[in-house]
Structure formats: C-alpha cells, structure tokens
Amino acid sequence: MLMLVVIFALIAYVEFRYLKLHNRKRKTYIKVFALLAFVFMYSVLLSLSPLPSLTKWVSAVLQSLA
Amino acid sequence: MNRLTPGLIFTLICVANVGNISNVMSTVIPVAGFVSPVSLLIGCSIGLLLTLMALKLALRLPAHNFLADGSAITGKVIHRLAVFAFFIYFLSRAAFELRGLTFQVNAMYLPQTPHIAIAALFCTVTAIAVRYGILTIAYIGQYFALMVFPTFFIIIGLSATMPLKTDMLIAFITHMNAQQLPKAIAGGIFCAPWFGESIFILFLAPLFAKEKRMKHALIAAFAFFAVQSLSHLITILLSFGPLVAGNMVFPIAEQLRYIRVSDFLENLDPFLLVLLFPIVTIKISLYVYLATLTLGQLMAMKDLRPLSLTVTALTCALSFHIVSRLSELPLFTRMFWTWYAWLIQCIPLLYLLIATLRARIAGKKHTPEPAAPAADS
Numbered sequence: 001m002l003m004l005v006v007i008f009a010l011i012a013y014v015e016f017r018y019l020k021l022h023n024r025k026r027k028t029y030i031k032v033f034a035l036l037a038f039v040f041m042y043s044v045l046l047s048l049s050p051l052p053s054l055t056k057w058v059s060a061v062l063q064s065l066a
Numbered sequence: 067m068n069r070l071t072p073g074l075i076f077t078l079i080c081v082a083n084v085g086n087i088s089n090v091m092s093t094v095i096p097v098a099g100f101v102s103p104v105s106l107l108i109g110c111s112i113g114l115l116l117t118l119m120a121l122k123l124a125l126r127l128p129a130h131n132f133l134a135d136g137s138a139i140t141g142k143v144i145h146r147l148a149v150f151a152f153f154i155y156f157l158s159r160a161a162f163e164l165r166g167l168t169f170q171v172n173a174m175y176l177p178q179t180p181h182i183a184i185a186a187l188f189c190t191v192t193a194i195a196v197r198y199g200i201l202t203i204a205y206i207g208q209y210f211a212l213m214v215f216p217t218f219f220i221i222i223g224l225s226a227t228m229p230l231k232t233d234m235l236i237a238f239i240t241h242m243n244a245q246q247l248p249k250a251i252a253g254g255i256f257c258a259p260w261f262g263e264s265i266f267i268l269f270l271a272p273l274f275a276k277e278k279r280m281k282h283a284l285i286a287a288f289a290f291f292a293v294q295s296l297s298h299l300i301t302i303l304l305s306f307g308p309l310v311a312g313n314m315v316f317p318i319a320e321q322l323r324y325i326r327v328s329d330f331l332e333n334l335d336p337f338l339l340v341l342l343f344p345i346v347t348i349k350i351s352l353y354v355y356l357a358t359l360t361l362g363q364l365m366a367m368k369d370l371r372p373l374s375l376t377v378t379a380l381t382c383a384l385s386f387h388i389v390s391r392l393s394e395l396p397l398f399t400r401m402f403w404t405w406y407a408w409l410i411q412c413i414p415l416l417y418l419l420i421a422t423l424r425a426r427i428a429g430k431k432h433t434p435e436p437a438a439p440a441a442d443s
Contacts, residue, residue: 007186011375018372031365032372039376043383053390055398062401 001047008040069275072283074204078352079264079287080215081207085163085346086260087295088317091302092396093260093404095312098253100241100303103296105253110295112254113261114288120264120414121280124271126421131272133363139421146364148413152269153360155410157377159263160353161385162398164188167346168385169392170316174339185382188347193378195351196358197371200270203355207348214341218294221322221338225301228324234304259407261288266356268414315395318342354381 015032045051070078090106098105127135137145168185176184195203264284274280302311302321314320322338358377362370389395 008379011379014375015372022369024372028367028372031367032376035361035365035373036376039380039383043379046383046387050390051387053394054388055394055402056390058402059397 004043070273071275072279076283076287077208077211078204081348083291087298089399090260091317093256093399094253095308097256098249099308100238101246101250102253104250105257108254109257110261110292112258116262116411117264119418120268123414123418124268132268139417149360149363156353156357160350160381161388163350164385165389189378189382191347192351193375196355196374200355203351210345214345222297224325228305230304234307256404259404262411265411
C-alpha cells in the first residue's frame with residue numbers, strides 16, 4: 001500500500017513536471033490526472049481486497065450459460 | 067530516419083510473434099493432436115490474409131491514418147467504439163504477456179521473489195521504452211532480433227539431440243490423411259488469432275516509408291515465422307507426444323532443458339533465456355505503445371508522453387487481475403482469448419467491406435442512369 005502511494009506520487013510528479021515544462025493547456029492536466037487517479041483507485045482496490053480474477057469470472061459466466 | 071521501413075516492420079512482426087509458439091501449442095494441440103502442423107499452416111495463412119486486408123485498408127485512407135480518418139468510413143460513434151475495443155484488446159494482450167513472463171521468471175529463476183517485484187522490474191523498462199516512441203522500440207527490436215533469430219535456428223539444429231521417439235514418428239505419419247482434415251481446420255481456427263495479431267500495422271501506417279514494398283515484408287515475416295514455429299512444434303510433438311505437449315506451460319524452456327550436446331553445453335537455457343526475456347519485454351512495450359496510441363486518440367491528445375507511465379501502471383495492475391494462478395493461464399487462452407481476438411481482428415475487414423460498399427454506391431450515384439427512375443416508378 002505504501003509502495004503504491006510512493007510509485008503513484010512519483011508518476012504524478014514526473015508528469016506534472018513534464019506538462020509544466022512544455023506549457024500545456026489546463027484541459028491536458030485534467031485528462032492526465034483523471035486517468036492517473038482512475039488507475040490509482042483500481043490498484044488500491046486490487047491490493048486491498050483480492051477480487052476474483054477475470055478468467056475465473058468469465059469461465060463461470062460461460063459455464064452458467066451452457 | 068524517422069519512418070518505419072519494410073525491414074523494421076519485418077522485425078516488429080517477428081518480435082510480436084516470438085513468444086507465441088507456446089500459446090499456439092497450448093490452444094492447438096488439445097484440439098488437433100498430431101495434425102497440428104497442418105492447422106498451424108492454415109492459421110498462418112488466415113493470419114496473413116487478415117494482415118494484408120488491414121494493410122489494404124490503411125493504404126486506402128488519405129494520410130494512411132486509420133485512427134484519425136477511420137471515422138469517415140463508419141461515422142464518429144462507431145469509430146470511437148471500435149478504437150475503444152482496440153484499446154482494451156492491446157491492453158489485455160500486454161497484461162497477459164506480462165503475466166506469462168512473470169510466472170516464467172518466478173517458476174525458473176526467482177522462486178522466492180514476490181510476483182509484483184518481478185512485474186515492476188519489467189514495467190520500468192517498458193515505461194521508458196514506451197515514453198520514447200515506436201521507432202525506439204523498433205530499433206531496439208532490430209538489435210535483439212539480430213542476436214535472437216540465429217540462436218533459434220541453432221536450437222532447431224540442436225533439437226536433433228533430443229530423445230525423439232519412433233512410436234511418435236509412426237503415429238505422426240499415419241495421422242496425415244484426409245480423415246483428419248476437419249480436426250486440422252478446427253485447429254486452424256484456434257490458431258489464427260495468434261498470427262492475426264500482426265494487424266497492429268494498421269496503426270503504424272502513418273509512419274510507413276516505401277508502402278509498395280510493405281506487402282513483401284509481411285509475406286516474408288509470415289513465411290519466416292511459419293518455418294520457425296513448425297520446427298519447434300514438430301520436434302516437441304515427436305519427443306513428448308500430443309498429450310504432454312498440449313499441457314505444457316513453457317514449451318520452449320522445456321525443449322531447451324532436453325538439449326544436451328556435451329558436458330560443455332549441458333545447460334543452454336540461461337544463455338538463451340537471457341536473450342528471450344528482452345525480446346518479450348520489447349513485445350510488451352509494443353503492445354503498451356499501441357494501447358497508449360489508441361487511448362491518446364480517444365482522449366484527443368497528440369502528445370502521448372504524459373500517458374505512457376500511467377498506461378504502463380494500468381497494464382501492471384490489470385496483469386494481476388486477469389490471471390491469478392498459473393493454472394488459469396492455459397484456461398484463459400483456450401476459453402476466452404481465441405473468440406475475443408477473432409472478434410477484434412475482423413474489425414479492419416468490416417471497415418474495408420463498408421468502405422468498398424460506400425465507394426460502389428457513390429460511384430453509381432455519379433454515373434448518369436436515365437432508366438433507373440423509370441424502373442422504380
């Protein structure tokens with residue numbers, strides 16, 4: 001969990017520096033950081049609770065159909 | 067040079083297909099058994115056909131840019147949905163490949179290391195490669211291909227020292243008859259999506275140089291890969307039989323362990339796998355780059371660099387979600403991936419069909435037809 005926060009903070013810092021260096025629009029900042037927030041939430045969800053894997057889920061759905 | 071020449075495309079297709087033989091084996095051998103070499107050839111020709119159609123579609127568009135100009139063919143909404151489908155496809159392909167690599171490293175060399183550490187190691191390299199763009203990936207691929215492809219032919223030569231069984235040879239020859247043809251075709255259908263992955267050239271078309279010679283490069287790449295895969299497949303079938311070969315998780319690594327030339331060359335696998343890992347990493351970078359490209363189009367961003375690190379992190383997270391145990395890896399390829407990949411790889415074909423129909427209808431409208439209104443009324 002701590003590692004996740006560190007890694008994503010690093011990514012956010014690198015992206016922020018890059019965007020600031022190249023004088024990007026406000027819209028670009030919003031797009032990039034919204035995607036980063038989505039990926040962070042997804043990783044936190046995966047690390048906190050072991051969700052059933054996609055393969056298991058899809059095979060269960062296929063078996064219930066057949 | 068800031069263009070993709072036919073030579074670079076040849077390398078990229080070879081790099082994208084290099085680890086596929088293990089996936090092909092785990093999907094095709096349970097279906098086709100001893101006739102799987104025939105189904106491999108059928109699958110290879112279907113894949114070549116799909117790729118050539120994708121190339122035709124790309125060269126038909128004005129700036130060869132499918133992502134920007136494809137909406138002229140089907141309309142904006144459907145094109146956006148198609149691009150989103152391609153994004154999910156490339157992302158899950160990269161995640162699946164990363165998961166396979168993680169399992170392999172964990173099972174063979176670093177048994178005590180947690181999976182997340184191995185995946186993070188490969189993801190760091192991938193993120194840097196993706197940040198510097200497709201040309202960097204292609205040039206690195208070329209350097210490693212120069213070393214790896216001769217080595218693979220040496221492995222095939224050394225495979226003669228494997229314990230090949232005469233019973234298997236007799237069974238292999240007697241199975242080659244017309245009665246086995248339906249089995250071979252079923253195997254070919256399972257095999258085709260692994261070869262049809264080369265449709266990614268559709269997205270790289272704006273960077274092409276010498277478009278006219280691209281077709282030759284594609285045919286050469288497929289012929290090369292067919293020869294390489296066939297030699298691996300036949301030696302593994304003859305030494306292990308279809309039942310064992312169909313349930314192997316890492317067939318090439320198993321094959322390497324059985325090669326014993328002399329005391330000096332007793333264990334070849336560290337040397338060869340050291341060459342194999344970079345090339346699989348380049349393959350993952352290629353797919354992550356394509357996912358970034360499609361996502362950039364969806365988010366209307368021209369500069370892909372700010373997205374590269376985030377998409378790589380997403381790939382890493384998805385790779386742990388997609389398959390959680392080693393036993394689920396063949397299940398994923400067999401049950402789910404084949405049909406999904408078929409669905410996605412037919413999208414360029416659909417686009418080409420719609421474009422042809424529209425061109426024909428538009429052509430009819432322009433030609434003067436005085437008899438047509440009279441027939442309608």
